[in-house]
Amino acid sequence: MPIFDDKSMEFISRSPEQTRRLGVRVGALLQTGDVLCLSGELGSGKTTLVQGIAAGWGSSDPANSPTFVLVNVYRHPQGKRLYHLDAYRLSSAAEAEELDVPAMLESGPLVVEWAERIQAALPPANLWVTLRWVDDEQRDMVFKANGARYLQLLTELRRQIYGVP
Ligand SMILES: Nc1ncnc2c1ncn2[C@@H]1O[C@H](COP(=O)(O)OP(=O)(O)OP(=O)(O)O)[C@@H](O)[C@H]1O
Numbered sequence: 001m002p003i004f005d006d007k008s009m010e011f012i013s014r015s016p017e018q019t020r021r022l023g024v025r026v027g028a029l030l031q032t033g034d035v036l037c038l039s040g041e042l043g044s045g046k047t048t049l050v051q052g053i054a055a056g057w058g059s060s061d062p063a064n065s066p067t068f069v070l071v072n073v074y075r076h077p078q079g080k081r082l083y084h085l086d087a088y089r090l091s092s093a094a095e096a097e098e099l100d101v102p103a104m105l106e107s108g109p110l111v112v113e114w115a116e117r118i119q120a121a122l123p124p125a126n127l128w129v130t131l132r133w134v135d136d137e138q139r140d141m142v143f144k145a146n147g148a149r150y151l152q153l154l155t156e157l158r159r160q161i162y163g164v165p
């Protein structure tokens with residue numbers, strides 16, 4: 001069993017809609033330069049969460065799975081960008097280096113599916129989300145804040161969801 005402290009938060013989602021609603025809350029908190037890492041098996045709900053994130057962030061484009069491209073870029077009416085990277089087909093952090101993550105982070109937040117595959121190419125300060133399939137309709141998500149910015153973000157998210165200080 002994981003040990004939960006103020007740097008971690010567990011959330012059990014009981015439907016895809018609930019996962020999207022959680023994503024909307026996360027997306028609304030994301031700022032340029034933020035890194036959100038999603039880790040979890042096929043069908044654990046990463047893309048479903050990103051759909052909510054993109055909407056909550058204020059994207060004017062619908063989010064979908066970056067199946068044929070590595071990175072989806074969602075636009076915001078104010079010119080910002082949200083980068084959605086799917087590292088499933090990347091085999092190493094070296095391949096990811098070519099994507100120039102630092103350049104992306106200058107113009108928006110970055111959300112990465114299969115982040116563990118390219119962890120070495122990602123900033124160590126991030127919000128890490130581990131998703132787990134529980135049953136057909138349930139997914140377990142553990143949020144872990146790595147660094148002060150993400151502790152602040154997670155604290156706000158926890159306050160919104162559970163209403164605790
Ligand atoms: N509580 C839930 N949260 C999220 N998705 C759910 C939930 N219950 C059922 N689902 C279903 O599980 C599937 C999740 O697919 P999704 O594409 O989000 O997963 P993924 O982690 O991105 O997979 P991949 O590794 O293939 O990219 C969807 O078909 C969704 O409708």
Ligand SMILES: [Mg+2]
Binds near residue numbers: 046047065113
């Ligand atoms: Mg996906």
